Amino acid sequence: MSRDTALVSADWAEENLETPGLVFVEVDEDTTAYDGGHIPGAIKIDWKKDLQDPVRRDFVNQEQFAALLSERGISNDDTVILYGGNNNWFAAYAYWYFKLYGHEAVKLLDGGRKKWELDARVYTKDVPVRAKTSYVAKAPNLEIRAFRDEVVQAIGVKNLVDVRSPDEFAGRLLAPAHLPQEQSQRAGHIPTAISVPWSKAANEDGTFKSDEELAKIYGEAGLDGGKDTIAYCRIGERSSHTWFVLKELLGHENVKNYDGSWTEYGSLIGVPIALGDEPGKA
Amino acid sequence: MTVPTTANTAAGCAAPDQSAPLPSSVDLAKETVITGIVRNADSEAVGGAYVRLLDSSGEFTAEVVSSPEGVFRFFAAPGSWTVKALSRHGNGELAVDAVLGVNEIALNVATA
Structure with a gap:
């Protein structure tokens, strides 16, 4: 594509x-x-x-x-x-x-x-x-949809791209800031996930940035082009935006959207969670 | 759409009706609400403006569309934010030091 x-x-x-x-x-x-x-x-x-x-x-x-x-x-x-x-x-x-x-x-x-x-x-x-x-x-076509077990196994192995806002990534907010914040699940992110908010890929008028700009953004954020990628957000719609960028605009081969996203992951019993602005360790 | 009366959790990410009163489930002892009205150079309310919330580093955090009455609302956290509006009638922005509870601001847009 x-x-x-x-x-x-x-x-x-x-x-x-x-x-x-x-x-x-x-x-x-x-x-x-x-x-x-x-x-x-x-x-x-x-x-x-x-x-x-x-x-x-x-x-x-x-x-x-x-x-x-x-x-x-x-x-x-x-x-x-x-x-x-x-x-x-x-x-x-x-x-x-x-x-x-x-x-x-x-x-x-x-x-x-x-x-x-x-x-x-x-x-x-x-x-x-x-x-x-x-x-x-x-x-x-499940080649583009990731489920929770696969996400847990991807920690430290595949590219995990958290596309929520920096405050959601760090665990300071539980939801985008236009929604009430009360929720039951834990805050934070999947360990080893890189933070590339979806908004980095968009211009102010909502159009996508150029391929050159996009490649630079994900490259500088540490996305390894040689690995498979799973994108997630809170409910899977913002990560669809990033999935579209990586798979359809930049043509990366194996990119999945984890539509369960943080709403599911942050409610699972026993899975590792990282807090703060850094990806964290596997 | 109607504003949910229960906690707005996994339902979605689209902005709740911006002109509706705060849902009764919103606990103002815990929430930091940044709200206001977008107005143009003639002080008329601007509906359909894209109002975005940027964090203290200028990073995009959220965006809503103002109601026909120009109203917008964010649920943020205490701290420094910038609220920016883009519209057919021009753009505008304002810095906000938000505290717990309701923070009301006036956001004016004008053509550059």
């Missing part, structure tokens, strides 16, 4: 809003943003209602993903352009789902809603009607 295949610009998107075979999808946790105005022709996916299983603590399975895309009118032949708020966190998360379930023709809109807004581009409240399809999802 590369920037040319994984990313589209706002200019390109604006010119291709009516191109057949393209489906623009806004992905957010709070879909009131979509309801208040969205990119013309875009449909919405609600990260929580549509992409999380309502009962099990997991995301939608193969059948649920197929049912969702069929219901929204996305076919296997469509090229899906994802964008959203929060600097594309949830759009990047959805991108990872599409790849996980074998939909190769998927791209992120660089800068997401934020750049669209700051550029003062046009929104609409019109909701498009798309005919239902019979979408077929593939079996999940």
Whole structure:
């Protein structure tokens, strides 16, 4: 993968809003943003209602993903352009789902809603009607998803990239600073993880930094290009953003997103935890 | 969206409704809330502004979108922070020395 295949610009998107075979999808946790105005022709996916299983603590399975895309009118032949708020966190998360379930023709809109807004581009409240399809999802590609046991085994062995803010990494905060801090699990990070906040990869307008800048950021942070990598955050959406950077923009081969992330790891009994600003020892 | 009445934990990372009152579960004896209104040069509230919280080293910590009434809110920790807004109406920033409880600030944006 590369920037040319994984990313589209706002200019390109604006010119291709009516191109057949393209489906623009806004992905957010709070879909009131979509309801208040969205990119013309875009449909919405609600990260929580549509992409999380309502009962099990997991995301939608193969059948649920197929049912969702069929219901929204996305076919296997469509090229899906994802964008959203929060600097594309949830759009990047959805991108990872599409790849996980074998939909190769998927791209992120660089800068997401934020750049669209700051550029003062046009929104609409019109909701498009798309005919239902019979979408077929593939079996999940677990080469891009990490589970907890694998993460524990990766301590001191693989690159572990903690993409939360420095205060969350050090254990001074339990959640991003726009959320209340009370939580039950322990604070800190996985020992030997390097701290590269997701925000390092983004410009202020939400677009991704250049490949040269990105390579420098992860290189200087100590990411070993010869090792496999697992990225994590608190619930797996910010780490999808970094997974996208490492795998899809920079083309690293073996990069997984640990979607259980700190919410799971910091609640496990008996696993090692490091506190403070340093990675810590294995 | 409605603000959860229980502790906002693993549900997600999207910002709660910025104009809603503080959830009753928020314990102001423990929380450091930085809140305020984004206004433009004509003192009008600016909704849809991207308001980001930077830590004392200038590192990005969090970002929310201001409500239609211009309101934003962060749950931080006591200490030095910078609050910065980007919007269609220009940008602005302000340094804050936050203490436990509610820290209210006025954030003005203007075109450069």
